[in-house]
Amino acid sequence: xxxxxxxxxxxxxxxxxxxxxxxxxxxxxxxxxxxxxxxxxxxxxxxxxxxxxxxxxxxxxxxxxxxxxxxxxxxxxxxxxxxxxxxxxxxxxxxxxxxxxxxxxxxxxxxxxxxxxxxxxxxxxxxxxxxxxxxxxxxxxxxxxxxxxxxxxxxxxxxxxxxxxxxxxxxxxxxxxxxxxxxxxxxxxxxxxxxxxxxxxxxxxxxxxxxxxxxxxxxxxxxxxxxxxxxxxxxxxxxxxxxxxxxxxxxxxxxxxxxxxxxxxxxxxxxxxxxxxxxxxxxxxxxxxxxxxxxxxxxxxxxxxxxxxxxxxxxxxxxxxxxxxxxxxxxxxxxxxxxxxxxxxxxxxxxxxxxxxxxxxxxxxxxxxxxxxxxxxxxxxxxxxxx
Amino acid sequence: xxxxxxxxxxxxxxxxxxxxxxxxxxxxxxxxxxxxxxxxxxxxxxxxxxxxxxxxxxxxxxxxxxxxxxxxxxxxxxxxxxxxxxxxxxxxxxxxxxxxxxxxxxxxxxxxxxxxxxxxxxxxxxxxxxxxxxxxxxxxxxxxxxxxxxxxxxxxxxxxxxxxxxxxxxxxxxxxx
Numbered sequence: 001x002x003x004x005x006x007x008x009x010x011x012x013x014x015x016x017x018x019x020x021x022x023x024x025x026x027x028x029x030x031x032x033x034x035x036x037x038x039x040x041x042x043x044x045x046x047x048x049x050x051x052x053x054x055x056x057x058x059x060x061x062x063x064x065x066x067x068x069x070x071x072x073x074x075x076x077x078x079x080x081x082x083x084x085x086x087x088x089x090x091x092x093x094x095x096x097x098x099x100x101x102x103x104x105x106x107x108x109x110x111x112x113x114x115x116x117x118x119x120x121x122x123x124x125x126x127x128x129x130x131x132x133x134x135x136x137x138x139x140x141x142x143x144x145x146x147x148x149x150x151x152x153x154x155x156x157x158x159x160x161x162x163x164x165x166x167x168x169x170x171x172x173x174x175x176x177x178x179x180x181x182x183x184x185x186x187x188x189x190x191x192x193x194x195x196x197x198x199x200x201x202x203x204x205x206x207x208x209x210x211x212x213x214x215x216x217x218x219x220x221x222x223x224x225x226x227x228x229x230x231x232x233x234x235x236x237x238x239x240x241x242x243x244x245x246x247x248x249x250x251x252x253x254x255x256x257x258x259x260x261x262x263x264x265x266x267x268x269x270x271x272x273x274x275x276x277x278x279x280x281x282x283x284x285x286x287x288x289x290x291x292x293x294x295x296x297x298x299x300x301x302x303x304x305x306x307x308x309x310x311x312x313x314x315x316x317x318x319x320x321x322x323x324x325x326x327x328x329x330x331x332x333x334x335x336x337x338x339x340x341x342x343x344x345x346x347x348x349x350x351x352x353x354x355x356x357x358x359x360x361x362x363x364x365x366x367x368x369x370x371x372x373x374x375x376x377x378x379x380x381x382x383x384x385x386x387x
Numbered sequence: 388x389x390x391x392x393x394x395x396x397x398x399x400x401x402x403x404x405x406x407x408x409x410x411x412x413x414x415x416x417x418x419x420x421x422x423x424x425x426x427x428x429x430x431x432x433x434x435x436x437x438x439x440x441x442x443x444x445x446x447x448x449x450x451x452x453x454x455x456x457x458x459x460x461x462x463x464x465x466x467x468x469x470x471x472x473x474x475x476x477x478x479x480x481x482x483x484x485x486x487x488x489x490x491x492x493x494x495x496x497x498x499x500x501x502x503x504x505x506x507x508x509x510x511x512x513x514x515x516x517x518x519x520x521x522x523x524x525x526x527x528x529x530x531x532x533x534x535x536x537x538x539x540x541x542x543x544x545x546x547x548x549x550x551x552x553x554x555x556x557x558x559x560x561x562x563x564x
Binding site for chain 1: 439450452
């Protein structure tokens with residue numbers, strides 16, 4: 001998903017869930033922050049580097065293919081953008097193949113539930129925003145894994161787009177190119193994707209790189225054979241899945257506000273979204289690369305809310321101006337803690353499932369861990385709980 | 388990383404450093420050594436690709452391509468090993484491509500940080516410049532055996548240093564229930 005959904009649509013979901021305009025915009029802002037908080041960003045404001053929730057393209061290209069770098073990449077991408085759907089999924093193959101297969105992202109997995117519950121325990125708007133990002137991406141990024149893997153993430157040349165028309169859908173083969181500068185061209189079915197260098201550990205086969213931006217475009221519908229799918233085709237219907245994502249966010253945000261007692265996966269608040277359903281579906285289906293203006297208009301029409309452009313400078317200033325003892329009380333400080341907690345929860349779950357692709361995790365009760373995560377441990381201690 | 392993995396990494400780095408120092412001291416032997424390493428690395432790549440096919444890629448849609456690639460690489464490696472000598476230009480072109488690629492990536496990385504208004508790593512910039520200079524030297528001295536040996540050894544020593552550094556990196560994180 002892109003800024004249009006993570007920022008503006010998330011703010012709209014928060015408004016429907018009952019948050020006030022200011023909190024709603026903040027929820028959207030920190031949802032989008034998850035796509036912005038790279039190590040380069042964190043080093044610029046002298047924040048803990050292990051709180052990185054994304055990696056810039058060149059950070060990725062700079063990282064090696066050694067196990068430590070692979071684990072680092074997996075922790076970031078599996079925790080925040082490709083949440084695994086089933087860490088115990090059964091499949092034939094070697095241990096390494098199974099480990100990679102089990103990181104395939106999908107909605108309504110156990111970790112999705114844990115993500116929202118964790119945000120509830122954190123109790124901050126920044127944690128809510130981060131959780132909404134993770135939740136929404138489980139829909140957009142399903143069928144891909146947040147770890148470099150050719151055998152899971154590769155896409156062949158069979159991918160076809162389903163173009164809606166008066167007589168139903170027509171199939172059109174997608175033409176991929178590898179240009180760094182050219183824009184996607186939905187009108188002619190030409191999209192950019194990453195180059196296949198036939199390496200299992202290449203960052204080119206991380207996540208949905210081989211499918212280009214198609215999973216991130218709300219209007220896209222396409223059919224293809226996933227590398228892991230044993231030659232079976234899958235249909236990805238983004239407008240439908242994005243709508244589910246939206247309704248699940250409304251439900252999750254109601255839970256975070258305390259309006260719903262328990263959070264369960266597989267529940268979507270269609271009822272609350274229904275009055276806005278036609279307009280939302282219209283935005284989602286419109287063939288455009290950037291839907292920001294439509295979402296802004298939607299917010300203005302319904303709530304007279306006009307969020308500013310996504311700009312982190314004020315939050316950065318608040319963080320850098322705060323003394324060390326008060327940094328955790330700033331918005332970015334709270335986001336950093338939420339990011340460390342999410343990364344810790346997901347990486348720990350992967351590790352405890354017997355999968356070493358995200359590296360080793362240590363129980364906080366045993367006092368182990370690296371510096372940045374000791375910060376999380378201290379925070380949990382101050383909060384009077386180890387969970 | 389496991390403790391055994393750390394020990395393995397450090398031992399391998401020490402062997403790499405020792406081999407590089409020997410090749411610098413004896414450039415004539417060193418050149419033969421470089422050519423042999425490059426030939427055997429092709430063989431090894433072929434074998435690895437075939438193992439990769441049987442352990443992973445056979446489950447992948449279109450995975451048979453990896454088997455064909457493995458067989459071709461293995462064949463090319465066997466051919467290279469059987470040659471009496473590999474032309475200097477081939478070795479230096481190989482080194483040119485690898486250093487030029489790394490150098491461009493480092494410089495772009497610094498540019499990206501600078502363009503975004505963030506401080507950039509002087510170490511990354513220096514590494515990028517050294518890589519680009521090494522690539523240029525490969526072209527300038529395309530007929531020199533010594534240049535090939537020195538640049539290859541510099542790469543090995545750099546790899547050994549990063550291997551040792553990564554062995555001491557703390558990689559655990561705390562998990563919460």
